Amino acid sequence: MLLAAVSLTPVAASQPGEQALATGLARFALVSGQADRALGYIRDAGSPTASWLRVQALMASGQTTDARMLLEAQVEGEHQLGAAALMLAQILLKEGEPGVAREHFQTAADIGHGEVRQQALYELAELERRAGHRDRAGRILSTMDAGYWAALGYANLAADYSEHDLDPTRALVALRVALAMSEQDTVSGRSSNLRNQLLVRAGYLSYQNEEYDKAIGFLEQVPLDSYQTPRALYFHGLALAARDNHRAAMQSWHRAKKYPLAYPGVQDAWLGVGRGYDLSGYPGQAGEAYLAANASYEGERVTLRKLASQIRKNGAWRTLVQDTRGSEAQWFLADNRTLTQPRMAYLLRFMEDPAAQDAVGKVSDLARIEAWLEEQANNLDVFRGALKNRLATPVANGGGRQEAFVARLEKLRGQIGRLRDRAVQPRQLEALNLSAGTLQDIESSLMLLGSRLATRDARLEQLLHNTDAALTRIQKLQSRAATLRARAESRLDDQALAFVSWHDDQLEHALDKTEQQIAHLYEYLALETLERGGR
Structure with a gap:
């Protein structure tokens, strides 16, 4: 990690009280998303709690190899065994060692409690x-136990059943x-999000059956402020149309049309809507609906071309992530306001891909590191200026005043x-x-002050030298971080452009469909006109 190369974070504590304080600060930093600071506070883990916090901080900062070494030691110990076994198993699974991972998942399931045990059982079921x-x-x-992990496991099992079974009964169960x-x-x-996904899957499987x-x-149980709402409305319309209730089906589709075309089901x-009018016997309105769809698709393709141009010019990080954050105070809340924003829609669809999540996460981490390095550089620059100002200020000649103080102290001592010779009572x-x-303490302090003043400039020069060295290290790290971020942003740009291109292809296919429907309608209307003329 970049941050491991510069020692600007707090050093490890040595006393019990200091260790407790450092552990608390590390826990706060970790919860605040500052894994680098947490590692600084617990550089030398002296207790099981500090060791576990260090593992979590290492994982959060991407130092998986170091975390694995600590975890392997912890699973042999008495503290955090279940959680450590679970985390170690997850690392092993990602590194392509499913056999060893299974053993540690089983250990976590046997010894762990609560969420740890349930997640371990889920992972075993997934294997x-x-x-x-x-x-x-x-x-x-x-x-x-009933809960999130069991629900997720049954959801994945249902997906397998629906893929391999001709009869959707087992999947629905x-x-x-x-x-x-x-x-x-x-x-x-997470419960409401998973539930909405399950409702949409169950609705679609029931429709297929x-x-x-x-x-x-x-x-109808999917709320209107859910990310799954557009797809649910489309499937709802299909089910209503299958019951020949085309009017109600078109109402559902009209509601789905209010969402951006990026969402599944909106296209x-x-x-x-056009098909509904056609089946209801209103070819004129059907033609208008198809033309409206055609215009909407064309407009969205223009939007996508502009989006691709902005990505090439400004990068996907700024175009999709930073600008989207700035468009809404609470940009990350997928409510009924943010769901209707086209750029937010494309960001949410883009982030469905785990590879996109990794790419955005890497750029985000590097941006945070760059900001942290900039903050440290500014702090050191201010400190450097203060040192230079202090060096430019000559030491006042206080020798005479010091001698006067010493003489006065001697007088007071006499x-x-x-008075001591005349004192009678013990209290006196x-x-x-x-x-x-x-x-005596005052005299000792005066003597110490004199020696410190004599060596002041030398100590300030040493501090200035250390500060310059730290600034040089930070500048090198800033250069390295900038290079890594440029690479990460380049990969993110490639993924984002491929994503935009895929959506453009989907819109092109949708345009072909509308044009075919419009051609069929014109053909139907032309034949009907000829028949009327023949009469």
Whole structure:
């Protein structure tokens, strides 16, 4: 890591009180997303708690190799065994060691508690599912407590069933179980998001199985401020149209049309309105709907071309992420306001891809490191200026004043001695002895001040030298961080441009569909006109 190369973070504590303070500061820094600062506070982990915090900070800063070494030591110890085994297993799985990872997942499931145990069981079920052993995966899931991880496991199992089974019954049963499990999750944000995904899947599978009432029932439970809403509205319209309720179907599609075309289902909803008018016997309105869809697609392609141009000019980080953040105070909340913003829609769709998440995360981390280095450089620059100003200020000749102080102290010491000879009560003697000790401390401080003043410039010069060296190291790190960020942004730009190109291709296919529908309508109207003329 870049930050490991510069020692500007706090050093490790040595005393018990200092260790407790450092651990608390490290925990706060870690929760605040400042893993680099957390590592500075607990550079030498002297307690199990500090060691575990260090592991988490290493993982958060991407130092997986160092984290793995600490975790391997921790799983042999007595503290954080379940959580350490789970984290180590996840590292091993990413590094292509599923066999060893399975052993540690099993350890975490056997010894861990709460969320740790449930996540470990989920990972074990996933290993079986990905190996094609769906029955084994189901048996593991059946041992789990109701909650998020069990719901996610059954959702993945349902996806497998829907892919391999001609009959969607098993998939629907698994989705119903997943829905029931998700209701027990105590984390509302992830629970509602997962539940909405499950409802859309269940609705679509029911539609495919020609169980239209069930499909409508599932889809109507999706709230209107959800990321899944546009797709749910489109499927809802399909289910209604299958029951020959074209008027209600078109109402659902009209509502879906209010969302940006980036979302799944919105393109088809525009086509669905025209199809609904056509099936209802209104070819004129159908033609108008298809023309409106055509114009919408053309306009969106212009938007995509502008977006691609901005990405090439300013980069995807600024165009998709930073500008989107600035467009709304709470840009990250996918509510009914932000969902209708086209650029936000493309950002959310782009971030569905794990590779895009990694690319954005790398640029974000490097941007944070650059900002931190800039802050440290500014602080050192201010400190350097203060040192130079102090060096430019000559040391006042205080020798005469110091001698006067010493003489006065000697005089006071003599007075105390005479008073001590006349003192009768123990309390008086105690007070005089205390005063004599105070005078001795003052004299020692004066002597020390003199020696410090004599070496002041040398010490300031050394501090200035150390500050210049630290600034040089930071400048090198800034250059390295800038190079790494440029590479990361270049990769992000390539991914974003490919994403925009894919959406443009989808719109081109949608345009072909509308043009075909318009051509069929014109052909139908022309034949109808000829028939009327023949009569």
